Amino acid sequence: MTEGKRKVEVCFSPVIYPEFRNDEAIVVIVDILRATSAIVTAFMNGVKSIIPVATLEEARAWKEKGYLVAAERDGIVRDFADFGNSPYNFKREVIQGRDIVYSTTNGTNCITTAAHSYRVLIGAYLNLDALAGYVIRENRDLLILCAGWKNKFNIEDSLFAGALAEAVLKNNNYSTMCDSVHASMDLWNLARNNMMNYIEKAAQRHRLKMNKLDDVIEYCHTPNLTTLIPMLKENYLTLAD
Amino acid sequence: MTEGKRKVEVCFSPVIYPEFRNDEAIVVIVDILRATSAIVTAFMNGVKSIIPVATLEEARAWKEKGYLVAAERDGIVRDFADFGNSPYNFKREVIQGRDIVYSTTNGTNCITTAAHSYRVLIGAYLNLDALAGYVIRENRDLLILCAGWKNKFNIEDSLFAGALAEAVLKNNNYSTMCDSVHASMDLWNLARNNMMNYIEKAAQRHRLKMNKLDDVIEYCHTPNLTTLIPMLKENYLTLAD
Numbered sequence: 001m002t003e004g005k006r007k008v009e010v011c012f013s014p015v016i017y018p019e020f021r022n023d024e025a026i027v028v029i030v031d032i033l034r035a036t037s038a039i040v041t042a043f044m045n046g047v048k049s050i051i052p053v054a055t056l057e058e059a060r061a062w063k064e065k066g067y068l069v070a071a072e073r074d075g076i077v078r079d080f081a082d083f084g085n086s087p088y089n090f091k092r093e094v095i096q097g098r099d100i101v102y103s104t105t106n107g108t109n110c111i112t113t114a115a116h117s118y119r120v121l122i123g124a125y126l127n128l129d130a131l132a133g134y135v136i137r138e139n140r141d142l143l144i145l146c147a148g149w150k151n152k153f154n155i156e157d158s159l160f161a162g163a164l165a166e167a168v169l170k171n172n173n174y175s176t177m178c179d180s181v182h183a184s185m186d187l188w189n190l191a192r193n194n195m196m197n198y199i200e201k202a203a204q205r206h207r208l209k210m211n212k213l214d215d216v217i218e219y220c221h222t223p224n225l226t227t228l229i230p231m232l233k234e235n236y237l238t239l240a241d
Numbered sequence: 242m243t244e245g246k247r248k249v250e251v252c253f254s255p256v257i258y259p260e261f262r263n264d265e266a267i268v269v270i271v272d273i274l275r276a277t278s279a280i281v282t283a284f285m286n287g288v289k290s291i292i293p294v295a296t297l298e299e300a301r302a303w304k305e306k307g308y309l310v311a312a313e314r315d316g317i318v319r320d321f322a323d324f325g326n327s328p329y330n331f332k333r334e335v336i337q338g339r340d341i342v343y344s345t346t347n348g349t350n351c352i353t354t355a356a357h358s359y360r361v362l363i364g365a366y367l368n369l370d371a372l373a374g375y376v377i378r379e380n381r382d383l384l385i386l387c388a389g390w391k392n393k394f395n396i397e398d399s400l401f402a403g404a405l406a407e408a409v410l411k412n413n414n415y416s417t418m419c420d421s422v423h424a425s426m427d428l429w430n431l432a433r434n435n436m437m438n439y440i441e442k443a444a445q446r447h448r449l450k451m452n453k454l455d456d457v458i459e460y461c462h463t464p465n466l467t468t469l470i471p472m473l474k475e476n477y478l479t480l481a482d
Contacts, residue, residue: 012253012254012394013253013254013256013257015254015256015257015260016254016256016257016392016393016394019256019391019392019393020393149420150260151257151260152257152260152261152419152420152421153253153257153394153420153421153424154420155420155423155424158420158424177444177447178393178444179390179393179394179395179396179399179442179443179444179445180393180394182396182442182443183394183396183399183424183428186427186428186431187424187427187428190427190431201420201423202420202423203418203419203420204420206418
């Protein structure tokens, strides 16, 4: 931590992550539809910890050890799993006080990718302002890592990146020279007052609809339902102080 | 070529390219500041062919064989090269009727990456409408490959991608389900009426200014100065019919 301002950067895809790697930064993982929204919801409903795993094989192995397992690919629950990727699956009566294991198409992979950073946090609209406040209090560089869709850019994660970047950049200690930050803030400002309409452009919105999984779109875009921030600690997610 | 509409996609970074690879598509390479603008300019000024090479070692080897060589990294001309990356370097009196070799930080690499596609074209504002017309006449999928900056997203290439995507999508045979297309068209429509102001957000605009190389910004954003389209043929660029 030297002189000068802290920087804000946005990485639109996990495959670009090596170009942004910054071990001194706070990395916020974003997979709005639906992994990070589901993770924040799980903590709102009293989960004790979440172990993110990249592969279905790992998820299955944890299941055999007796853990409660959430696992999906392309939005579809895997047969060995207890449930899938909808925030509505993570109900208090099922998960309170439990350690659960979680594997998704895009989001959980990113979490472990960034494990070497100063801190890895889980971001969603649900905890937007709390995240911005945390980053500013810690006075660290911020790298927002969008899970995207199978390594491609996606709209819903980028919009959220714009919202979070804008909130942090309001603080005078922060600045940016990152083109992805400017682009995501501009997209966020196009979308913010008309989000449910704008999000119709997102391919993932239509994938979820096709699979009758789109009941969560509005919920996943609801800001500030909680001040809880899930954080990676060793190999599991727990609540940040 | 089967039924259904042709698709338009945008790839924001060469490292995401494997996810978009489509051997039946026309791939348009974009590096607005400055490689693809310079290549189009070279053909406007009568160059016979351009051999794009990825590494400086290759460029140097061609120089030793007697070729005219343009080679830069991070905007700076390499000592062994005849000139660098400014469109203004590719003057008629120097290049007319010549075969030249060209290596840049980002752009030339992309050209060879996409070599297996149905066709690889060089895109710039300078030949925007001609490109759109060519793609529509060929009735092929369009993949716009942004060179970006060292594998990161950049603003200037994405804005152009939005302009080209929009022009092609006006044709009824084309549609898109690609989030990057929607994002780039929205950014393009934010920027288009105020481009010299908007482009101030681009990090590359400031890099060029720092190196006193920003005399080309307005030129590189001038639409439709030519109908010429450089095209990859085997290992060199020549004019498309």
